[in-house]
Amino acid sequence: MAGVKKPDPARRSERSRQAILQAARELVSEVGYAKVSVEAIAARAGVGKQTIYRWWRSKGAVVFDSFLALSEGDQGVVLPDTGDIEADLKTVMRATVAEFADPGFEAPIRALNLEIVGDPELAAQYREKLAGPVDEGKKARLRSAQRAGQIAPDADLDLALELLYAPLYQRWLLRSGPLTPQYADALVDLALKALRP
Structure with a gap:
């Protein structure tokens, strides 16, 4: 029993968060924003809708974060500077x-x-x-x-x-x-x- 690892809830939460964000982006692209629901995002991500509402207050907030996540890890916006x-x-x-x-x-x-x-x-x-x-x-x-x-x-x-x-x-x-x-x-x-x- 000493060799059995306990599940890491933080890792599981991050995996769920990423799945939700990806599902939101995919669904908006596939069916359009008006037809996307929190239920559909949850089903695509394989989570319960209560999981989504724990982190976001609305469908719009999820969709916004799904696009914001595309730039996570960026060092900020830097425009080219060739001198011209x-x-x-x-x-x-x-x-x-x-x-x-x-x-x-x-x-x-x-x-x-x-x-x-x-x-x-x-x-x-x-x-x-x-x-x-x-x-x-x-x-x-x-x-x-x-x-x-x-x-x-x-x-x-x-x-x-x-x-x-x-x-x-x-x-x-x-x-x-x-x-x-x-x-x-x-x-x-x-x-x-x-x-x-």
Whole structure:
């Protein structure tokens, strides 16, 4: 009997948590957010729904954490810094446009945005855990461009991010036009006209 190991509840809990997060991502991609339920996530993950409610208060919170988990272990957002702010921003904006045009990413993120609109607590969590750190990484690259004289030293970096990303986000949200590399480049060109010294 001395050689028999007792189950490690922490390991079992982490395994269940990962299974729940993966199940949520898969289901949202397969059937769409509206058709996903906590019961379906629990069944796919092989856990009871009470296990989900022990860790999350709503379906939206589970789905949010399922996407947040994709970046766990990252060292934060670091934009490329080749010394050429135009080239670096075009690389990042093209990648963002491609991500938003990808159906596997687009459907779950659109659903998450709908949840955020109606849930102030989830919106605050989104700003704290995802949007805030991502914006800080972007502003770090813009500060580097300011130091190099490529962006005006007095430029408002929060507003600069809005100049770059708000039109893209609006086009995606309203489905008002194609998301193409050319569109990404045009956004960078226009924003840099306003931001250069």
